[in-house]
Every structure is written in C-alpha cells, then in structure tokens.
Amino acid sequence: MGTTKNTKTQVIKNKQNDKKTIADGTNKETKSDNNNVFASCSFSSLGLHPTLCDQLHERMGFEGPTLVQAQAIPVVLSGRHALVNAATGTGKTIAYLAPIIHHLQSYEKRIQRTDGTFALVLVPTRELCLQVHEILQKLLHRFHWIVPGYIMGGESRSKEKARLRKGISILIATPGRLLDHLKNTTSFLYTNLRWIIFDEADRILELGFGKEIQDILNLLGSTKTGHNDQANAVPSPSKFQRQNLLLSATLNEKVNHLAKISLEDPVMIGIDDKIMERTSKIRFDHSDSDEDNEDKNSSKIQAVGAYKVPEQLIQRYLKAPCGSRLAILLSILKHLFEREPSQKVVLFFSTCDAVDFHYSLLTKFLFSSNPQTEEGNRPMFLGCKTLRLHGNMEQEDRTRSFQAFKTEKSALLLSTDVSARGLDFPNVRCIIQYDSPGEATEYVHRVGRTARMGERGESLLFLQPSEIDYLQDLEKHGVSLVEYPLVKVLDSFPMSAHKNNIKKSVFIDLHPWIMCLQKALESFISSKPKMEELAKRAFCSWVRAYTAHRGDLKRIFMVKKLHLGHVAKSFALKQQPSLVGKSFQNQTKKRKRFEKKNGSSKTRKVARSVK
Numbered sequence: 001m002g003t004t005k006n007t008k009t010q011v012i013k014n015k016q017n018d019k020k021t022i023a024d025g026t027n028k029e030t031k032s033d034n035n036n037v038f039a040s041c042s043f044s045s046l047g048l049h050p051t052l053c054d055q056l057h058e059r060m061g062f063e064g065p066t067l068v069q070a071q072a073i074p075v076v077l078s079g080r081h082a083l084v085n086a087a088t089g090t091g092k093t094i095a096y097l098a099p100i101i102h103h104l105q106s107y108e109k110r111i112q113r114t115d116g117t118f119a120l121v122l123v124p125t126r127e128l129c130l131q132v133h134e135i136l137q138k139l140l141h142r143f144h145w146i147v148p149g150y151i152m153g154g155e156s157r158s159k160e161k162a163r164l165r166k167g168i169s170i171l172i173a174t175p176g177r178l179l180d181h182l183k184n185t186t187s188f189l190y191t192n193l194r195w196i197i198f199d200e201a202d203r204i205l206e207l208g209f210g211k212e213i214q215d216i217l218n219l220l221g222s223t224k225t226g227h228n229d230q231a232n233a234v235p236s237p238s239k240f241q242r243q244n245l246l247l248s249a250t251l252n253e254k255v256n257h258l259a260k261i262s263l264e265d266p267v268m269i270g271i272d273d274k275i276m277e278r279t280s281k282i283r284f285d286h287s288d289s290d291e292d293n294e295d296k297n298s299s300k301i302q303a304v305g306a307y308k309v310p311e312q313l314i315q316r317y318l319k320a321p322c323g324s325r326l327a328i329l330l331s332i333l334k335h336l337f338e339r340e341p342s343q344k345v346v347l348f349f350s351t352c353d354a355v356d357f358h359y360s361l362l363t364k365f366l367f368s369s370n371p372q373t374e375e376g377n378r379p380m381f382l383g384c385k386t387l388r389l390h391g392n393m394e395q396e397d398r399t400r401s402f403q404a405f406k407t408e409k410s411a412l413l414l415s416t417d418v419s420a421r422g423l424d425f426p427n428v429r430c431i432i433q434y435d436s437p438g439e440a441t442e443y444v445h446r447v448g449r450t451a452r453m454g455e456r457g458e459s460l461l462f463l464q465p466s467e468i469d470y471l472q473d474l475e476k477h478g479v480s481l482v483e484y485p486l487v488k489v490l491d492s493f494p495m496s497a498h499k500n501n502i503k504k505s506v507f508i509d510l511h512p513w514i515m516c517l518q519k520a521l522e523s524f525i526s527s528k529p530k531m532e533e534l535a536k537r538a539f540c541s542w543v544r545a546y547t548a549h550r551g552d553l554k555r556i557f558m559v560k561k562l563h564l565g566h567v568a569k570s571f572a573l574k575q576q577p578s579l580v581g582k583s584f585q586n587q588t589k590k591r592k593r594f595e596k597k598n599g600s601s602k603t604r605k606v607a608r609s610v611k
C-alpha cells in the first residue's frame with residue numbers, strides 16, 4: 001500500500017494560469033495547442049502501477065498525463081486531501097480514479113466484494129454518474145476483483161439494494177439516492193470507506209444538496225469535527241485513513257463550507273497563484289473571533305476571479321432583438337450545418353418546456369423561401385439529426401439521448417443545464433446558449449462541452465439588447481467575448497436577392513430573410529394546435545425562469561424590461577397568450593411567498609435542479 005512522494009507537482013507548472021491576453025482583446029482562432037493541456041512526463045513516472053499505465057495507454061489511448069493529472073495524481077497517491085481546480089475537459093476524472101485504483105489493486109490481500117465500498121464518488125447528475133461509471137469500467141478491465149457500481153435517482157431501488165448487498169468497491173452516486181441507501185439499506189457496507197470525492201463540488205451544493213451532503217458526511221463519519229449524530233455512523237477515521245477530494249472547473253465561495261467541514265489540511269491544485277501566495281495551505285477555523293476573521297478570509301476560495309476557459313475556444317455573442325430571436329436562432333443553425341454538415345452542436349435553454357417546444361419545431365418545420373411552394377413540397381428547414389435531453393424526461397429516454405449524442409458523428413442536442421456539467425461528448429464543435437446561463441460559473445461549464453483536451457471549439461451567447469451588461473459580468477471573471485457577424489450570415493440566405501434599403505445592421509427584425517422566416521414560423525405554429533400548445537407552455541415557463549435570476553443578475557435580466565408580445569413572437573406565437581399574464585403573476589407571488597418563508601438563496605438554482 002505504498003504511497004508516492006509528490007515530487008512532480010513542484011516542477012510542473014499549470015500553463016492554464018498563464019493565459020495570454022491578445023492585444024485587441026479578441027479571441028483569435030488558434031489551432032489546438034496541446035502544450036496547454038498535456039504534461040511532459042509519463043503516467044509511470046507519477047508512480048502509477050505498470051498494469052494501470054498499460055490500461056491508460058492501450059485501452060484508453062492516452063499517450064501521457066494532462067497537466068492536472070500530473071499535478072493531482074501524486075497528491076492523491078500521497079493520501080493528502082485536495083481541492084482541484086482545472087479548466088473543463090482537462091481530464092479531472094482520471095486524476096482521481098487512477099490513483100484510487102492504484103491503491104486498491106496494491107493491497108496485499110486482494111479486496112473482495114464482501115469488503116464493501118472503499119471509494120465513493122459524488123456527482124450532481126445522473127448522466128455524469130453513468131459517464132464516470134463507464135470510464136471506471138474501462139480502467140478496471142484488468143483488475144476484475146475491484147467492482148465498480150453506481151446508484152442514482154430514477155433507477156430501481158430494489159435492484160440497487162441487491163447490488164449494494166453483493167458489494168461495490170468503487171461507488172458512483174448522486175447525493176439524494178446515496179443518502180436514501182445510507183439510511184435504509186442495512187446491507188450497504190461502508191466501514192472500509194477510504195475516499196470520498198466530490199466531482200463538480202460547487203454544482204452539488206448549488207443544486208440544494210447542502211443538507212444531504214452534511215447528513216452523508218455525518219453518516220460516513222467524515223466531517224472534520226468528527227461528530228456523528230447518527231446511530232449507524234462509522235467511527236472516523238475508519239480502518240483506513242480517510243482522504244477527501246473536491247474537484248471542479250469553477251471552485252468558488254460556495255465550496256468553502258464543504259471544504260471547511262470535509263477537508264483536512266488540503267493541497268490546493270490549480271487555485272490562482274495570488275490566493276496561493278496569501279495562503280499556502282487552507283486553514284479552516286470554526287472559531288468566530290475577530291482575530292480569526294482575517295485568516296478565514298484569506299483562506300476563502302475567491303468569489304470573484306478568473307475562471308479557466310480553454311484558451312483555444314472562440315467565444316462570441318450576438319445581440320438579438322427579442323421578437324426575432326427564434327428566426328435568428330434557426331438561421332444560425334442552418335448556416336452552421338450547411339457550412340459543415342457533419343458536426344455536433346449543443347443548444348442550451350433555460351427550461352424543459354423550451355427544449356420540448358424547440359425540439360418539436362426543429363424536427364417538424366418545413367420551409368421554402370418561396371411562399372408559393374405547397375407545404376407538401378417544402379423541405380425540412382434543418383436536415384440534421386436532432387436530440388433532446390432534460391430532467392423531466394423518462395430516465396430511459398434520457399439515457400438513450402445521452403448515449404446517442406455521444407456516438408453520433410453529426411447531431412444537434414437541445415438541452416437544459418442537465419448537460420452543462422462534466423458531460424464528455426466527443427467532438428462537439430459549437431455551443432449555443434440561446435437562453436442566458438445566469439451565473440458566470442454556468443457559462444463556463446456550458447461552453448466547456450466543446451474545446452476539450454486542446455481541441456478547437458466555438459461558443460455563441462444570445463443576448464437581447466437590454467441584457468448586454470451581462471458581458472461585463474463575464475468580464476469580471478476573465479471571460480471576454482467578441483461579436484458574431486450576424487448581418488453577414490443573414491445576408492448569405494437566398495432572400496438577400498430582395499434586399500431593400502433598410503439599414504439591416506440596425507433593424508435586424510426588418511431583414512427580409514428574418515421577416516420571411518418569422519412569418520413562415522408563425523403560420524406553421526398557428527396551423528398546428530399541438531405545437532401551439534407547446535409554444536404557450538414554453539412561453540410561460542420561459543418568463544418564469546426569467547424572473548428567477550438572482551442578486552446582481554436581476555439588474556441585467558429585468559422582467560420589467562421584457563415586452564411580452566415580443567417574447568410571444570420568439571415562440572412563433574402571433575399573440576401573447578391571454579391567460580399567461582395571470583398564471584405568471586400567481587406563480588411569481590407564490591415564489592415570493594416561498595422565498596420569504598425559506599430565505600432567498602435557493603430561488604433560481606432550486607428551480608433549475610428539477611430540469
């Protein structure tokens with residue numbers, strides 16, 4: 001059970017911190033620059049077992065470790081607690097799985113299923129649970145005695161109980177379902193638990209799982225204070241010394257509390273140099289005396305600071321007048337898939353209803369720029385394969401969409417933020433954020449579905465003219481965007497033959513192509529009652545989601561500034577649905593009452609968690 005000294009970490013510098021600022025402030029297109037992702041050492045030099053190195057090389061196809069892996073693997077091998085911050089798509093999953101497997105395979109007496117669970121990986125979503133499990137299965141190919149498994153919402157509890165009874169060595173779980181089993185599955189053995197990993201730690205907390213996490217840590221006897229109020233809590237430390245790890249591309253102040261209660265003298269990996277200078281190691285003190293405050297503040301993970309976005313990612317925004325948003329979106333998608341028919345694009349919405357509406361529209365809408373063409377002779381507006389993914393779908397459909405988008409060579413995925421965290425879809429070229437992400441952290445994770453492992457990628461953020469200050473909010477976190485050449489793209493469509501003299505750059509709504517498309521969309525929706533119903537529902541939930549922005553963002557996304565007639569047009573509705581105003585007001589009142597009763601902290605995020 002040997003440990004490896006952390007020698008490499010001192011010499012490997014995280015180049016992602018050396019982000020270059022281009023003189024004109026724009027993101028010039030860069031070819032994938034692998035120097036920013038990969039370290040110049042081998043897996044074996046980090047101290048991993050030769051068979052595991054072979055697995056990483058032969059089965060996974062990895063030539064060598066990434067920078068974050070080179071930094072984190074020796075630390076995890078050494079047994080220290082750690083807080084790991086690295087850009088999206090830089091290989092954080094292997095950074096914790098590989099050293100755990102190294103230790104488990106090296107026990108003199110081979111571990112058995114009856115020994116129960118040794119490592120627990122907590123993740124915020126079901127898809128991420130499946131993804132980590134899949135990677136684990138591949139890594140364990142030659143270590144058949146180490147058993148991987150997962151438990152998550154939406155699955156059969158009794159089947160999970162049976163699997164837990166047999167024994168799972170490395171368990172991946174979503175917090176709610178884990179807590180359920182900890183309380184109700186007596187045969188779930190975790191007395192040998194050695195590792196607890198929080199992957200996407202900040203998101204787990206944002207989703208409102210704070211209480212569950214506290215309960216889980218208590219039950220597992222893994223809080224730093226070590227008091228276990230539950231009767232069946234294991235004493236801490238258990239047979240093995242506990243090692244806890246927290247990881248995310250956006251570790252922020254939300255993680256403070258979790259770090260405070262779960263990490264003991266952690267090593268900080270990838271945390272900003274300035275913070276490192278102020279505090280070489282985090283010290284969380286439970287005392288509230290003034291004397292301690294300065295120290296406590298210095299150990300806080302920065303709340304406002306630069307997030308790490310892949311350097312080669314080209315980030316753009318466009319200013320779309322509310323009433324033309326839909327026509328602009330469809331035009332851009334058409335342009336993208338005509339320019340490069342074989343590619344993958346992820347399109348983010350704020351609500352499940354919006355995903356359902358746009359999915360139905362994109363899979364049914366027939367269009368010809370010649371209005372004389374009969375409906376039966378019109379081609380599909382968009383020829384690409386279209387998939388959807390959100391939290392209100394049946395688990396089976398969710399899994400099917402997730403797997404399909406992974407394997408497709410060319411497809412468009414419409415999704416809520418359920419796809420924003422951790423999901424590793426190969427070869428996604430473009431991310432479109434049609435509805436704004438809210439907090440900058442979510443922006444970073446959404447765009448992080450592309451430009452992974454040094455690959456190229458583009459992102460496009462839709463903003464209404466009244467929302468343009470959001471760019472400043474992103475800027476505060478070191479994220480800067482350049483404007484998308486919208487007029488040029490619109491001019492490339494056939495209707496530009498009928499150019500009029502209107503200054504299109506000022507009045508996008510009056511661009512002949514946009515006017516023609518908007519008209520066609522509205523008549524399509526009004527002729528299909530089911531589609532119209534979906535549009536109305538999507539309209540309602542979109543406005544509700546818009547009112548749920550928090551804190552400073554309320555100043556940018558002001559519901560008062562919305563013209564509901566224009567919002568209706570963005571769902572191809574000719575008129576603002578009459579009942580919507582009332583139901584929306586009732587919902588808003590209800591929400592305000594709820595906030596008053598429960599404190600305002602959970603508003604938008606809790607609403608998002610059910611998506």
Ligand SMILES: Nc1ncnc2c1ncn2[C@@H]1O[C@H](COP(=O)(O)OP(=O)(O)OP(=O)(O)O)[C@@H](O)[C@H]1O
Pocket residue numbers: 061062063064065066069086087088089090091092093094248249421422423424448452453
């Ligand atoms: N050493 C490596 N060499 C090549 N590819 C790797 C290596 N390590 C991981 N990968 C691949 O890189 C991709 C991204 O890895 P992973 O999902 O772990 O990134 P991440 O940092 O956790 O991203 P996110 O922050 O979005 O969750 C995966 O496809 C993974 O298989």
